[in-house]
Amino acid sequence: xxxxxxxxxAISLPPQMIEELDRVSERERRTRSEILRDALRxxxxxxxxxxxxxxxDALPEEIEAMRRADEEYVRGECVxxxxxxxxxxIKPRYGSAARAAGKAHEGSERxxxxxxx
Numbered sequence: 001x002x003x004x005x006x007x008x009x010a011i012s013l014p015p016q017m018i019e020e021l022d023r024v025s026e027r028e029r030r031t032r033s034e035i036l037r038d039a040l041r042x043x044x045x046x047x048x049x050x051x052x053x054x055x056x057d058a059l060p061e062e063i064e065a066m067r068r069a070d071e072e073y074v075r076g077e078c079v080x081x082x083x084x085x086x087x088x089x090i091k092p093r094y095g096s097a098a099r100a101a102g103k104a105h106e107g108s109e110r111x112x113x114x115x116x117x
Contacts, residue, residue, distance in 0.1 A: 011036075 013021070025032055058066070072078060085092045 021032055021035060024030075024035055028035070082092060
């Protein structure tokens with residue numbers, strides 16, 4: 001974005017949030033303004049689609065769990081929900097369309113034995 005087309009605004013933030021913003025800024029090598037513009041852009045996109053924005057912030061342990069999950073996903077250490085449910089013997093709960101598709105798929109599964117020729 002061109003600086004000529006931007007306007008400056010002032011916002012008030014709690015000291016802890018400013019510290020967090022500065023840590024992210026340093027880690028990502030981006031300015032506070034760039035990070036806040038990006039965050040505001042994402043917020044507006046979600047709000048304009050009519051989705052609800054979470055009112056409560058995630059707890060530190062929830063954020064840590066999400067960070068670990070992202071790292072595991074990147075390393076390929078993830079399991080599909082359907083596979084986990086099957087392994088645990090839990091019957092998946094799907095909507096009627098998905099259930100119908102699943103039933104159609106169940107009937108088409110076949111085990112092919114290797115040829116003994």
